[in-house]
Amino acid sequence: MTTKVLFVCLGNICRSPAAEGVLRAKARARGFDVYIDSAGTGAWHVGDPPDARMIAAAGKRGYDLSHQRARKVDLADFYEFDYLLAMDLSNQTDLLETSPPNRTADIRLFLDFAECDTRETPDPYYGAAGGFEQVLDLIEMGAEGFLDHLENESE
Numbered sequence: 597m598t599t600k601v602l603f604v605c606l607g608n609i610c611r612s613p614a615a616e617g618v619l620r621a622k623a624r625a626r627g628f629d630v631y632i633d634s635a636g637t638g639a640w641h642v643g644d645p646p647d648a649r650m651i652a653a654a655g656k657r658g659y660d661l662s663h664q665r666a667r668k669v670d671l672a673d674f675y676e677f678d679y680l681l682a683m684d685l686s687n688q689t690d691l692l693e694t695s696p697p698n699r700t701a702d703i704r705l706f707l708d709f710a711e712c713d714t715r716e717t718p719d720p721y722y723g724a725a726g727g728f729e730q731v732l733d734l735i736e737m738g739a740e741g742f743l744d745h746l747e748n749e750s751e
């Protein structure tokens with residue numbers, strides 16, 4: 597059965613689109629049946645493509661984010677997805693606070709699936725260029741860890 601995963605950050609133009617693209621590529625490479633989308637808790641960038649700096653940094657690693665468009669999390673997401681994966685703790689708190697009580701999605705911190713001590717994916721939007729590489733490093737680790745989790749779950 598298809599596992600449905602929604603990545604959630606604040607603007608849906610930097611971190612969660614990158615996580616969507618990276619997990620899609622890694623799931624395909626490892627043969628997982630996963631449907632992946634991303635959304636933001638904020639609406640400032642709805643309809644926009646990902647940040648040009650993130651498109652460029654991800655593109656260098658072979659992930660094409662250019663066709664993605666930002667959207668805001670909506671009520672149906674809490675029922676339609678198996679996992680809502682928050683990129684940082686404030687994203688997770690926002691999701692928990694706006695969630696309907698009878699949601700079916702599991703709201704988790706994405707990097708809790710990674711083999712690293714870092715729990716939050718830092719927001720690179722206002723930071724230096726190197727921040728995008730650091731974010732992609734963390735996301736690649738998180739994606740492998742999440743797929744390991746799905747693999748263990750299905751055994």
Ligand code: 4NP
Nearest residue numbers: 605606607608609610611721
């Ligand atoms: P993201 O980064 O949450 O990783 O997409 C941000 C992008 C834009 C804004 C905030 C965070 N903003 O406030 O416009």
